[in-house]
Amino acid sequence: MPASTSKEPQNVPLPQSPSPMNVSQLPSKRKGKEKQATGISQKRRVAPKSVDTLNTWNTSDVDLDWGWISLADPYTSKVPPVFTKDGSYFFSLVGPHIKIYSVATVQVVSTLSAPRSTSGDVSSDLLTCAILNPHNAFQLITGSLNGRIHIWDFLDANLLKTIDVSQPIYHLCAHEKHKDAVFVAVARPSKHKSKDDNAVVLRVSLKTAPASKQSSVQKSSEISPIGKTLFPTGLAFSASGEWLVATAGHKAYVTSLSSPNPQFTKYVSPERLCCLAFHPSEDYFATGDGKGNIRLWYCLNEQVNVKAVGVEKKTQTSSFHWHAHPVASLAFTSNGAYLLSGGEEAVLVMWQLETGKKEFVPRVGAPISTVSISKAGHEEEYLLGLADGTYLFISAASLKISRGYSRIRIDPSVVQSGASTSKITASPIVSHATTSTLILPSSHPSSLQIYSPTSSKFISELEVSPSNRVARKDEKALEPAKIELVVITSSGEWMATIDRREGDANSHGENYLKFWWWDRKAGFWILNTRIDRPHGLSKVTDIAFSPSQESASLLLVTTGEDNNIKTWSIRTSRDESASDFWAVRSTFSFRSQTPTCVSWAPDASLLAVSLGIYIVLYDPITCTSHRILTTPECPEVSSNFFVGTSGRYLAVVGGHDLALWDLVLQSVRWHYRCPSPIKTVLPLQDSFVVLLEAVTITYACIFSPLSSAPSRSLKLPFTLRGIASYTPTNFVGITKDWSVVVFGDNVSAISEEGSAARGIPTSSVPQARTLFQDIFGKSAFTPQTFTNRPSSAAISASSKVRSLFDGPSYYMPPLESLFDDVMDDFLKPRQVKMASISEDDADVGMDVDEPADVPPAVVRRKLVVNEEEMGMFVDLFKAHALKPKSHPQLPPARKATANGVSKPRTNGHSTPKKPSVKVSPNIIPQAPTSSSPLPATNGKKRKMVSD
Structure with missing residues (x-):
């Protein structure tokens, strides 16, 4: 149906119209499902300039999977890293993978992947615990949620043995005193789990049962229970190997393995226990609870074996308190003189056990998840695992960060707290073509990070809005400023951001438009102009740079819920500095309608703005409207964009409907209806991609302006919350579970060192610094x-x-x-x-x-x-x-x-x-x-x- 127009174009250069489609070229009339498959409605075939509507779409029409690769996994390890015996490497559990890092370079040198289970559930393959084999320093033992214990030879990158316990494993420990056995904390296989007893600690023999020796997944020759617990938060051995302690809920479960029938004795804690650590030489342990308290327990004595049914004991403890939030991890130093703790506050606390004095390493960048002790060389170091996947080494002598490693910094627990999952703009992501980098949200909502996909390295972090990094005050979460929109010019010289914070009863709301200039020499973004409340107290709905390569003719358009459309341009100050800054150029509106989306023609001659049921084409220079388009097929227009390099076609999206306008013929060329709402549309060179989201799958339909039937129908095994163009044929996005992926045609895997399993030759072990090197210099090595x-x-x-x-x-x-x-x-x-x-x-x-x-x-x-x-x-x-007598006697020779x-x-x-x-x-x-x-x-x- 031709659209109604309110004004004819005035001096708007539009390309020539292609030859109209002949009616004889259309398919013959069909019935039933065949008619739906063609997408041609015979009622509207009389208009040669309009192709008809496809009313339904079936997922069975999907041709194949679209190619994609993952740049970063969303998994962040909550398990403390395990160091090799010589301290040259450490192991980190990342989902179903074991990443081996070099201590000297803090780079991944090898990745071991656990075999997938036959159930097909990816979450069940996650590795939850890891220890070194106490009887073989070159073997690593891991446990997973699929109930399997893996024994690895990490020097040769081989999986030696797999033992199936058939119950999800949460914690694992072993001691050299107990040969060929490990102790695991597993969930109880019961449909009706009791609130008091939903886990059990088992002793599992590493010897294989004779019946399963030839199988790839073997059974243990002996599994014996130790005792029942609540959901476990820790499981550890004493230094002597006599005592086994588990923490769960408000209790510490203690047993002596020297007794013929070991059973747990319960000791009560005032608060819920979060973590556990044993002293390296003495028989006492430390726990951290949900209120930030640290307790030292002195209950390992002969009273443990005295069994009192139904009685929960109390024991002598000493406590420390500094943390305002739950203690995430504890670790004793190798000499046992200090205790390290970390948590949400992003501060490492060192407690001197003798005096109770404490020292701090503040502002490490993100909440601390794990604390470990590195014993490589003569100097002790502390390894911090942060919630955003970063590893930092802290020198024990200087208490300063010596080195670190991070890829893409994303902390889902922080970013997701206030992000909307229904809108694609909740997680902005853009590509900076000048440096071939990606700009995407960081672990804190007020910051952006710059990541290089080619080198797989974190480049830098840009703090758009300075914010307090403390997560919450008491139990109420603080509301930080969130970055909602990010755009970059085609030349890569300018970037604009919108950061916003909602107001409350105690503070007013904040809304800032910031312009950033790319300093090529320094290789960093510099804040050039800050506009406070560009649309008053109203929210900014969309921003877009004009496709100009020159800064003099560059324009930025913003739309807001105050019903205004504003353009911004560069001006030069009149003082001696003659510096450039951005200022508002014009402000206009249309019939009190709220603009929701804005797009530029490829030659920057037209500006299309979505306002309710209208699409208004503006002249960006004079800010006058050329034409008002109405599309009955789309009762509520949400977005629009120009298709192709000529800018002749304009795609209009509203709910389930997609309509393509021919601006030369001034009519809707075709209309397409989807079974689910359209999430976004991605432009290609002379075509475009429409993305539809199901529950866990994203469907992609590639359209050409000449036909309403998609040329290809593809699918992706994830849903997306942020998308940006990466190359002319590829796109980059952030999935709903915070993984960063690249998808499109001809996607090739990025070769990254250490991404595959490989052996570690002993000759390649990096030399650590020693005391002689500090005295005599580097030449001592x-x-x-x-x-x-x-x-x-x-x-x-x-x-x-x-x-x-x-x-x-x-x-x-x-x-x-x-x-x-x-x-x-x-x-x-x-x-x-x-x-x-x-x-x-x-x-x-x-x-x-x-x-x-x-x-x-x-x-x-x-x-x-x-x-x-x-x-x-x-x-x-x-x-x-x-x-000789005439002269004094000379002193003897030295x-x-x-x-x-x-x-x-x-x-x-x-x-x-x-x-x-x-x-x-x-x-x-x-x-x-x-x-x-x-x-x-x-x-x-x-x-x-x-x-």
């Missing part, structure tokens, strides 16, 4: 071999002599063997121009008997001594040696000590006698240099040779 004493040839060259000091001191030979050569290298003799020596004097000199094993490189040069020089030495000898042994210092040769030599009158007397003698290690004395 350079592989050097000093097994034997260096030879004379090795220490004669200056480069080799100096290189000896680059290594650790404990690798160096005795200093007495290096002194002469070191001094020769550092103290160079003065260069004196020597006179020519006649042939008669050429045979005068000092010969040295060099040892046979000394290379030519270390042979010393011969000295030429004239008669005048020798006479001076004779006079000196007579004056000081033959007449003894050199090397490696703790005192030895007399000698030159290595005997006292020379007066030789008969020929002298040259031009020779200047010189004292013998320190390079003349050979090291004493050669074991031979020098001999004076003359004619």
